[in-house]
Amino acid sequence: MDALTDSIVQNEDISKVYLIGQDYSFGKAVAEAAQRDLGAKKASIEIVGNELHPIGKVKDFTPYARKIVSSGADAVITGNWGSDMVGLGKAIIEAGFTGPIYTYYAASNGITRTFGEAGVGKINLVGEGALNPSGSPEVDAYVEAFEAKYPDHDISQPRIANVVRMLALAIEEAGTATDVIPVAKALEGMETDNFWGGKIKMRAEDHQAIQDVYVMEQATGLKHLLDNSNFGLETAVKVEMASADMPTTCEMERPE
Amino acid sequence: MLEVRDMHAYYGKSHILQGVNLNIQEGEIVALLGRNGVGRSTTCKAVMGEVSPVGSVMFKGQEIAGKKAFEIANLGVGYVPENRDIFPGLTTRQNLILGLKPGQKDGVGRWSMQDMFDLFSNLDNRADVEASVLSGGEQQMLTMCRTLMGDPDLVMIDEPTEGLSPQMVQRVAELLQEIAKRGISTLLVEQKLSIALDIAHRVYVMGHGKVVFEGTPQELKAREDVRKEWLEV
Amino acid sequence: MDLVIINLIDGLFYGLLLFMLSSGLTLIFSMMGVLNFAHASFYMLGAYFAYQISMYLGFWMGLLVAPLLVGVVGALVERYGLRRVHQYGHVPELIFTFGLALLIEEVVKFFWGNNLMAYQEPEILKFALFSIGNNAVPAYKVFMIFTSVAIFIGLLYILTRTRIGMIIQAALSYPRTVEALGHNVPLIFMGVFGVGTALAGVAGVLAGPVLGTFPGMAFVLGSIVFVTIVIGGLGSLWGALVASLLLGWLTTFAASSSFSFATILESFGMQRPESLSDSYLRDLWTLTLPQIGPILPYILMVLILVFRPHGLFGKRDV
Structure with a gap:
């Protein structure tokens, strides 16, 4: 999240952000972290929506997408995975949203292939380990x-x-x-x-x-592709040694 | 026309029909009498193939036991069940149309829709009304007419006068005679002795899944013991 | 206001999709007394068949052929499966269709795997037909809406204006009597089952590209279809239509609203506590309508069962 929010605050085009996720611990954690980090890093960024939906129960994400578009958001952050990710992403893009969608799990397992051309330049994924370009x-x-x-x-x-x-x-x-x-x-x-x-x-x-974390964008014409499709992930932003500066409150007990 | 020999039928483990023997000649009205629960309706259902019969059921010289109900119907057996089973949501006319066999045109055979309307002006007046709003008597007429539309050679009619007013009972009796006049054999299941004895040519009395008496109405009138033991309540 | 109009359109789309599933299910249920648990599985088969066909022959052939294939599978299931199980009563039938649903899901996983299929709408419909505010309405959805309306009109015509439709209507109530009039009711059963499953197949073909084609798609939609036919009234085509649209709009508006239950609490004069974790009402303070949107249909079903057990348009008990 630190890397993700870094790349958002660097992007001049983003002033309104919409948070949406599955209603369970990870979805809530993503939303909380995004609120905390964005608030700390750039107070001018407005969170225009913060929403949880039932996990694996939503048949049609269109109404959520409508709200996102109507909110005037420039970017979406979601921790969704699986069919909830695809359903949400497709609905947002089809509803006419043009900004980036920041995700954790919107690649591979058929997801990249399913988004296809529609996902190019829109689906962003945060992760360690970039393939395009590769490190070595x-x-x-x-x-x-x-x-x-x-x-x-x-x-x-x-x-x-x-x-x-x-x-x-x-x-x-x-x-x-x-x-x-x-x-x-x-x-x-x-x-x-x-x-x-x-x-x-x-x-x-x-x-x-602590390692380099990449924000990658769905793109075509890459060396390493996913899902046997013509699409893959291309590094957009590289955050070196992400979170190295974050203080820790950890007081774990260690065995002797 | 119909020849039933040693017919048995079962509901689950209960042995309902225990060797029924009866026959119906061409153009004959045969009444099947007996108290409730002795197997009269089951006899009809077994002939119709709705309950699988064990034994022999010959219709126009052909074995029909084991055939499916719609096949038996298409061979020329008509059945008017006891509960009138008016099709809801359909009009009187549509109910009558469904009586036509697959591929059969109205007016081919002994009966046309116009005949039905001539016989019962009530049906004519309410031809395009949803049939489930008809009175009980009208519904009874409609189910009988519906079966006749398919031009059967034998009709089995289960308790047509049950719950009807004396005038309606009279109309039913007239229709039964009209059926016989057109050369159709009838198996009439009845509880009312009077109507059965008036119009039937022959009478069977059932008890405990078997035929216990067979004869003409006159013979049954003479047998007070039979009436006491098997018919009167 | 823009959002309301766009929600009406989205709800219509979702409602009509539900209708394509519930119309077949309600016909099958009222005619045969079989609650077909596998109905949504035929919807899934429709999507997968269409995906496979579209790989070679394009989307339109998929739309044409896949429902036919699904219908044939459905008819065979009725003829060689259900009809044999039928004589043992309703419980074995239920277990049979339940098992069939599991089987179909496993078969789908076996052939196509666990991943999402990249089943796409046709290129020709991949554009925004019009926009309300910033919200785009894809041409494909409009196409779907018109297709399902056409199917509904076609069904209604067949059921009310043709002889076969009258036979079906009659057999809904009294199949034995209809058979005693010389109509081949077993064949009609098979046909209705086939057509009903083919309709579910059409729904799958059309919804696959929008809602995703994956092995869980039957499960996701399955339960809501039962809710629809219970609310609409078993055996009623109109009921299925009204209930489908009702649920479509209900879930759409619920999901797109931003109503929070905190508003209700505050209207009772309650103060939002400083620390939510100590409050025994903390769940209510943070709950929003979109969070519980998907359970609203079930609440509605319970209310309907309590106050109107026949459903909105039904004539018989559930």
Whole structure:
């Protein structure tokens, strides 16, 4: 959210934002974080709508889309996933909305393909691990190998590449794979190369992975595509070491 | 016309018909008498194929036991059920039209719609009214006429006079005689002895799923024991 | 005001979509006494068949062929499935259709997978026909509205003006008597089941590109269709139409309103507490109408069942 709101406050065209999400913990968390961050970063941005809808129960998102368009919003932020994401996104675009829609999960698993041409330039996705452009030739090779082995799937969870690498490093450093406490201690504060480019750091205080986060836009004519379609995600904004400056209130207890 | 031999029928495990034997000749009115629950209606339904019969049912020399109801109807058996089953939402005329067999044109065969209207001016007057608002007697007439529209060679009529005024009972009796006049065989299920004895050529009395008496109306009048044991309440 | 007009149009679209499903279901229910749990699954089959056909032959062939295929599947289900189960009574029939719904969902997942299908509206209808305020009305939705109205008029004509329609109407109440008049009622049952499922198929073909084509689409729409026919009155085509439109507009307006329950609490003179987490009414303070919009149809159904058990237009008990 920090990265997402950074890119919103940098965009001069956005002064009104509409928040909509599924009525459960993640949807609420997205809305709260967006309100908090936008308010702190740029007070002139107005939240013109903040709304939750029942999860998996809405058959037709058109009325929500109508409200969004009528509110005069320049951008939408949603944490929706699955069919709620597609239904909402399609309804918003069809209702004549022209601004960006910021999302977390609006790619792959048929979603990119379903949005297709309509999603180009509108669907934005926040994530770690950008493919277009990619961070290195190794990334290209990795993605191509994955696509060759699993033609019907995409790398939708790029963090897994880092998770396994960091875990392997920690096990080597601790010299044990069965005693978890030394492994955890080794992970704490670890800073290493991010497979997707740049660095990645496990902040010691709260165990958050600090890394580059990308805001990507649905686009066509890219090197790495999703859903066996002609569309993929292109990096629009790169936020380096996102949230590194965020204070933490974490007071977790650690085993001896 | 109809020859039923050793017909059995079951509802679930209860053995309703326990070997019914009866026959109806061409143009004959045969009354089927008996108290409620002895299997008279079930006999009609079994002949019609609505209840599957075990045994033999010959109609015009052809075995019809085991055939489907609409096939039996198309062979020429008509059935007027006890509950009048006027089709709601349809007019009197539309009810009559549905009596025509698939592919049959009005006026082909023994009856036309105009005949029905001539016989019962009430139906004519209310031809385009929704039929469910007709009086009970009119509805009874309508169901009988509806079945006749299909030009059956045999009609089975279940309790046509039940709940009707004496005048309407008279109209029903007239229609039954008109049916016989046009050469159609009739199986009349009745509780009212008088009408049955007046117009029937022959009489069957049923008890406990079997035919317990067979004879002419005169013979039944002479058999007080039969009437006492099987008919009178 | 603009928003009200646009909501009326959107509600009409959604209501007519519901109608295409509920009309078939209500006919099937009143004629055969079978509550077809798999009805919405035929809607899903319509969308998937049309998607598959549209890959090779385009959207319009899909619209034409997919409902026919669905209808044939429906007729076969009636002929070789339901008719055999029928003799064992209503409960086995219910279980049969319920199982069929699960089976169809699994079959769809087996052939097409869990992902959303990129089933698209035809290019020729991919534009905004007109706009009210900033809100665009896609040409495709207008096309859908006209298609479903045409289907309704066609159905009404067949049911009230043709001989086969009269037979169907009569068989809704007294199938045995209709059969005793020499009409092939089993064939008519099969036909009605086939046509009813084909209508659901049409709805799927048309709704797939708008509401999404995915394995859960039957489940999402299924329950609301039952609510529709109960509210409208079982066996009544008019009831199905009125109830569908009613629910369409109800859910649309509820979802697009910004009514908050806090307004009611404040009108009772209550103050919004400083800390909501301590308030036993905290859920009410934060609740909005759009949040509960999707359960409004169920509330309406309960009210209808209490005060008018036959439904708005029905003639028989549920």
